[in-house]
Amino acid sequence: MAINRSLLMFQTVEDLLGPGRTPLRIPDFQRPYSWTPQHARQLVTDIASARERRPEQPYVMGTMILLQRPGEDHFEVVDGQQRLLTLHMLRTLLRDGRLRDLASGTTPIHRVYQGLARLVEKMQDKAGSLRFLDSRAQVLRIVTDDEDEAFQFFDSQNFRGKALRPHDLLKASHLREMVATPAAEQRAVVEQWESAEENDLDRLFGTYLARIHWWSRNLPAHAFTAEDLDLFKGVSRSTPRLPATEYHRAAKTVLPGVQQWAHPDADERAARDLRRARHQLDAPLSAGRSFFDFATFMLEEMERFENLLFRRDTEMGDPDPDLEIFRVGARFRFNRELYIAAALYFTNKYSEDDLHEIRPRLFRWAFGPRLAYERLGWKSTDNFARGLATAREGLAAFNLFARMRDSLDPAQLALENLPIPPTVRSTSEDDKTLQALLEEIR
Structure with a gap:
């Protein structure tokens, strides 16, 4: 059990989120969406800057680590859910779509959606931005069928990038030990953990x-x-x-x-x-x-x-x-x-x-x-x-x-x-x- 080499590839946002894609699921025990409007605005700024500088070149946004359990026809998102959900919201807004459930509210995902809506409304070339996002913005997709291996990649990615706090990594480590535990119990454990203040x-x-x-x-x-x-x-x-x-x-x-x-x-x-x-x-x-x-x-x-x-x-x-x-x-x-x-x-x-x-x-x-x-x-x-x-x-x-x-x-x-x-x-x-x-x- 290891990385699926045939599925290791760069994928555009269209490949990742468009028609014909392999279904993606975020496990119940994952950390809730926690990006701020500033995080989302920086992503939009980086994509716009890449389009302006090299409009015909791919723009790689990072790595997405996915788990495909034996016998399943979908991927579980181990690392990359924050970026993935933000890209989905941005792509929907650029296509003149609306996510009505997110239009009002005060949770992090509500605030990010509302901030993105204001950014997109001010864009002068939404069609060009959408084309670049769908065809040039890419992530490196890593797929494994081994849960421990998936979380090892998750840990190493975060060691090299913006480091997670040590207690976040402890959470991931101990959740791996609950692989045979019912999802409802895993979800209850994570909700209990997330109710505590980071500090x-x-x-x-x-x-x-x-x-x-x-x-x-x-x-x-x-x-x-x-x-x-x-x-x-x-x-x-x-x-x-x-x-x-x-x-x-x-x-x-x-x-x-x-x-x-x-x-x-x-x-x-x-x-x-x-x-x-x-x-x-x-x-x-x-x-x-x-x-x-x-x-x-x-x-x-x-x-x-x-x-x-x-x-x-x-x-x-x-x-x-x-x-x-x-x-x-x-x-x-x-x-x-x-x-x-x-x-x-x-x-x-x-x-x-x-x-x-x-x-x-x-x-x-x-x-x-x-x-x-x-x-x-x-x-x-x-x-x-x-x-x-x-x-x-x-x-x-x-x-x-x-x-x-x-x-x-x-x-x-x-x-x-x-x-x-x-x-x-x-x-x-x-x-x-x-x-x-x-x-x-x-």
Whole structure:
């Protein structure tokens, strides 16, 4: 199973969308249309520029990756759906057609259609533009009958072009593991994933989960990129069936059912602990549906703690105005990220039963480094998290993440009486306020 060489060719827009074409379908689990009017306008501008410069020459717009499953008479669009749908709308408008369902509305595809309609209305030579689009604008069509291979091409195309965010590639990887799952379930998973904000997913994987992984193993943290995807790919269909992987496969399969049987009436807090047991940060993920459940739960945890940790009381939930500067202030960004990452890891292992008591100590540990430097940068933060601080800085050489990874009992963490710098290195009034707050915590 490989690329179908007989179908590997450049195709004009007319070949792709005109009469006699092979039917194209966009799978239910694909990302919804997300181009903006600016993207579409740039496509039109590029085509017009190519027509003006070399009207008789082909204009290649990129690659389209298609999947043809055995026995099917249509192609599934793996990569290229945004361009394909935009070309369909543009071609329809140039032929004086209308797509009435798109004439009003506010979704991305509605806005793009309406923007294209305004552009086409201003064109002086619509017939010439249509001829060039149909006969000279081309894409390179790649067809494979192997789903894994199709997505490998998809990944490599996006590595070389405008890079997708790492979490987009994780989504594609884990959807591949759901090939035998009913389409309705795949669609539900994607809708759930797409309901999350892009920046929230970036923050979850890049700011918290990847750093927890590295710091707990005494490794330096860095920007989470496509080269780090293996951290979250987990145990998949292709993973060798060895004792360790079989253990994790069995745990992911059996534990939810056992929990439901043993705790049918769990309250909200107990239910969260049951989900934490299924989604342990120290354990390998299970590829496919389990990954999406993991991501959904950890997003909920992240969003809760980004607010909960800066409240007067973890039970009552009233914001504390005295802590607001530490929750949102740019000066305390790295400390805030340390604090939330530590709380995520702590509660994932030990529950949040003792969070009210442990929270001030986590705060003291995470915000202490702010006092040690006039300017707290990323390198100093990373070194502190890995336990590389020095007595000269007034900080303990203490890797809390590694300590948590190696301890099943939170009492072994020894967070009491960790030192903080005795003096403030900066002249910031906020730092002086912080020092007074930290000195109250033991």
